[in-house]
Amino acid sequence: MMAEDKRFSLAKLALEQGDRFQARDQLASLLxxxxxxVEYWLLMSTVVESNKERIYCLNKVLDIDHRNEEARLGLILFGAVDPGSVRPG
Structure with a gap:
C-alpha cells in the first residue's frame, strides 16, 4: 500500500506542476x-483529455460511491445529467 500512496502523491505533484501527462500515466498505472x-478516479477526471473521458471517470466514481457529491457536481457541470434529476445523497 505504501508504494501506491507514494505513486498517488507523485501523480498529485505532477498535476500541481502542470504535468498532466505524467499525472495521467501514474493514475492509469494505479487504476x-x-x-x-474513488480518489484515483476523481483525480483522473481532471487530467484526461476529453469531456467524454471526464464523464466516464465521474460515472466510475458514482458506481463505487453513489453518494459522492464531487462526481455528481462534475456530471452536472459537464452536462451529463440534468441538475433537476440529481437528488442529494
Whole structure:
C-alpha cells in the first residue's frame, strides 16, 4: 500500500506542476491495480483529455460511491445529467 500512496502523491505533484501527462500515466498505472479507488478516479477526471473521458471517470466514481457529491457536481457541470434529476445523497 505504501508504494501506491507514494505513486498517488507523485501523480498529485505532477498535476500541481502542470504535468498532466505524467499525472495521467501514474493514475492509469494505479487504476490497473485498484479500479475501485474513488480518489484515483476523481483525480483522473481532471487530467484526461476529453469531456467524454471526464464523464466516464465521474460515472466510475458514482458506481463505487453513489453518494459522492464531487462526481455528481462534475456530471452536472459537464452536462451529463440534468441538475433537476440529481437528488442529494
Amino acid at each position: 490497473k491495480e485498484d479500479q475501485d479507488n
